Amino acid sequence: MGKVTLYFTAGSMPSRACLLLLRTLNVDVEIKQVDLLEGEQHNESFLKINPVGKIPVLVDDGFTLSESRAILAYLVNSRKPGDKLYPTDAKKRAVIDQRLYYDATVVFPALVAIVRPSLYNKVTEVSQESKNNLIKILRILEGYLKGHNYFAGDDLTIADFSILPNITSVVEFGFDLSKELPNLDKWYKKMQSVPGFDENKAGAKLLADIMTKIIGTSVF
Amino acid sequence: MKLYHTPGSPPSRSVLMTLRCLEIDVEIHEIDLRKGENRTADFLKINPLGQIPVLDDGFILTESRAIMTYLANSRKNEKLYPSDPRKRAIVDSRLYFDATGLFVHIFAALSPMFFKGTTEVTPEVREKLKNALKYLEGILEKQKFFAGDEATLADISILSTVVQIKNTFGGLGNFSNLKAWFERCNILPGYDENLVGAQMIKEFFEKATFKIAPLE
Numbered sequence: 001m002g003k004v005t006l007y008f009t010a011g012s013m014p015s016r017a018c019l020l021l022l023r024t025l026n027v028d029v030e031i032k033q034v035d036l037l038e039g040e041q042h043n044e045s046f047l048k049i050n051p052v053g054k055i056p057v058l059v060d061d062g063f064t065l066s067e068s069r070a071i072l073a074y075l076v077n078s079r080k081p082g083d084k085l086y087p088t089d090a091k092k093r094a095v096i097d098q099r100l101y102y103d104a105t106v107v108f109p110a111l112v113a114i115v116r117p118s119l120y121n122k123v124t125e126v127s128q129e130s131k132n133n134l135i136k137i138l139r140i141l142e143g144y145l146k147g148h149n150y151f152a153g154d155d156l157t158i159a160d161f162s163i164l165p166n167i168t169s170v171v172e173f174g175f176d177l178s179k180e181l182p183n184l185d186k187w188y189k190k191m192q193s194v195p196g197f198d199e200n201k202a203g204a205k206l207l208a209d210i211m212t213k214i215i216g217t218s219v220f
Numbered sequence: 221m222k223l224y225h226t227p228g229s230p231p232s233r234s235v236l237m238t239l240r241c242l243e244i245d246v247e248i249h250e251i252d253l254r255k256g257e258n259r260t261a262d263f264l265k266i267n268p269l270g271q272i273p274v275l276d277d278g279f280i281l282t283e284s285r286a287i288m289t290y291l292a293n294s295r296k297n298e299k300l301y302p303s304d305p306r307k308r309a310i311v312d313s314r315l316y317f318d319a320t321g322l323f324v325h326i327f328a329a330l331s332p333m334f335f336k337g338t339t340e341v342t343p344e345v346r347e348k349l350k351n352a353l354k355y356l357e358g359i360l361e362k363q364k365f366f367a368g369d370e371a372t373l374a375d376i377s378i379l380s381t382v383v384q385i386k387n388t389f390g391g392l393g394n395f396s397n398l399k400a401w402f403e404r405c406n407i408l409p410g411y412d413e414n415l416v417g418a419q420m421i422k423e424f425f426e427k428a429t430f431k432i433a434p435l436e
Contacts, residue, residue, distance in 0.1 A: 052321065052355045063306055067320075070312035077305040094281055094290035101283035105319050140269070 002061025004029045007049065009036050011207035013108060013165035014068030015056040016200045021075050021085075021161045023196030037119065037210075069100045072158040084155040096152040099144065099159035107141070107166050110134045114173075115207070118214045126211075126219050138170070138181055145183035149190070156194075164191050165200055172204040173211070174218035222247045222276040224266065227417035229253070230323060230380035231284030232273040236417075237376050238288045240410030242295050254334070285315045288373050300373050310367045314374035322352045323381045330388065330421070339430040341388075349385065350435060353395055360397035364404060371408055379405050380414055385435075387421040393435030 006022065008015045008031050022029045034040045034055050041053045050057045050066050058065045058074070065071055076086035087093060113130045117123035141163065144151050151159040167188055171177060177185035191197065211219055223239065223246050226232045239246050251257045251272050258270045267274045267282055275281045281290060289312075292301035302308050325348045332338040341349075356378065359366060366374040382392070382402060392398050405411055425432060 051358055052317070054321075063309075065309050065313055067313040067316035070309050070316050073312055074305055074309035077308060081305070088293075090290055090293040091279065093293060094286055097286035097289050098281060098283045101286050101316075101319060104316055105283075105324070109320075109324075 003059075004061070005032055005059040006030070007032050007034050007046070007055050007057040007059075009034050009055050010203035011210065012036065012055060012203075013111065013169060014162075016165035016168075016203050017068050017162045018056045018058065018071045018075075020164060020194060020196045020200055021072055021158065023199070024085075024161075024194060025075060025079055026195075027075070027079070069104055069158075069162055072100070072161055076158060084157065086158050092153070096157045096159045099151050100162050103159070103162045103166065107137055107163065110137050111166055111169060114219060115211060118211055122214060124215050126215060131220070134170070138175075138177075138184060141167075142181045142183050145187055150187065160187075160191065161194075164188075164194070164197075165204065167191075168200055168204040169207060170220075172201070172208040174208075174220040176220075221245065222249060224249045224251050224263070224272050224274040224276075226251050226253055226258075226272045228420045229272060230326075230384045230418075231377075233380040233414045233417045234377045235273045235275065235284050235287045235291075237380070237408065237410035237414050238291050238300070238373065240413065241300060241376065241408055242291055242297060243409075244291065244295070285319060285373075285377060288315070288377065292373060299370055300376075302372070307367065311372045311374045314366045315377050317352075317355075318374075318377045318381055322349075322356070322378065325349045325352060326381060326385050326388065330384070334424070339428075341432055346435075350393075353385070353392070353398060353435070357395045357397045360401050365401065371405065375401075375405055376408065379408075379411075380418075383415055383418040384421055387418050388425065389432055389435045390425075391434055395435075 004027055006018060006029050008019060019031070034046060036055070040046060041055060047053055049059070049064060052066060054066060056068050056071060058071045065074055073086060076083055082088045086096060110130070110133050114126055114134060118126065148154055150156050151163055167184065171188065177188055208218070221244065223235060225236055225248050227250070251263065253272070257263060258272055264270055266276070266280060269282065271282055273284050273287060275287045281287050289301060301311060325345055329341045329345045329349070356366070363369055365371045366378055379402070382398065386392050392402065
């Protein structure tokens with residue numbers, strides 16, 4: 001097998017999702033750090049790799065791929081086709097894909113809305129509206145877990161990998177899942193045995209520490 | 221099979237166009253968002269999130285691009301959604317880009333105008349849209365369609381979004397590759413229907429008391 005490289009930022013949830021799966025699949029990966037706060041994603045050298053200037057980017061033996069959830073799907077499709085992580089059955093896959101797109105368009109953006117003003121504009125307070133919005137979304141995730149072990153059913157899938165870094169960040173931001181979200185709390189505890197979890201948690205803590213420095217308190 | 225559909229919505233049009241391309245018979249239930257038909261007790265029973273499109277194929281499926289990939293997967297359609305991992309990955313990458321890097325911005329531009337009565341596209345949103353279009357323009361420098369030289373789900377999804385952008389700004393500026401691609405997509409079944417669905421955007425701006433500056 002050729003070389004696998006991941007362009008990565010520890011504080012970034014989508015970056016962490018890809019690294020978690022690479023660890024689980026036991027892929028030998030070279031991590032190349034891209035410092036988003038320093039604007040390294042706008043450097044000419046990085047734009048040559050990904051013209052849209054975003055991370056993560058996977059380079060697999062000369063094949064370049066952007067968009068974290070496309071990367072998650074590709075890793076299973078290419079290395080363990082048909083595996084429970086991303087089964088080929090159309091209906092089972094559809095549920096996973098729905099969770100992935102929900103994560104991409106609702107869950108992750110809600111977290112971005114919480115951190116972006118502080119990270120990029122040094123705003124010293126996180127808006128209550130953005131926090132309330134996230135809590136609403138956490139309740140929907142709670143609902144997805146009702147009667148199931150994982151987000152797309154009873155097996156661990158790439159949907160869980162996509163959502164995990166987001167929940168890890170929520171917890172590192174000081175949110176207590178056990179208070180009102182028992183399914184999410186149980187799921188989060190179970191996910192801690194996934195290879196690479198500690199690495200993911202360290203990235204979440206890094207981001208949380210940066211936020212605390214800017215806003216003077218924890219997010220939640 | 222039932223589709224809960226709003227013609228004015230790009231994601232909804234993408235699902236319908238995929239159904240046309242796959243020649244799947246579907247019962248269409250139109251949902252008028254401006255009349256709040258997605259918030260009725262009956263609709264919320266079908267989809268508690270109140271979003272469209274929703275597919276009912278014996279089970280309820282939301283998220284337009286998950287519906288599109290489901291339809292292509294269930295019919296094992298190699299052209300629209302190749303099974304080769306790398307070819308498929310590119311289609312997926314474009315679908316996620318459309319969702320999070322293109323549609324999100326035209327949605328941010330139009331929603332306040334429809335639902336809150338704002339009258340301009342902010343410079344920030346305009347800049348994001350232009351950068352996204354520049355990225356797409358670049359991809360088309362070396363290939364005819366977004367995932368290669370054949371049309372795939374990627375083109376269907378992006379087409380619906382681009383026609384919304386075109387009708388908002390009165391054109392596609394100087395993006396000549398995009399303009400050529402836009403015409404090239406007319407080989408796809410459901411193309412005309414997609415464009416007709418986006419007419420309501422054109423009509424909205426024709427009736428509006430304000431004008432949106434074109435894309436440069």
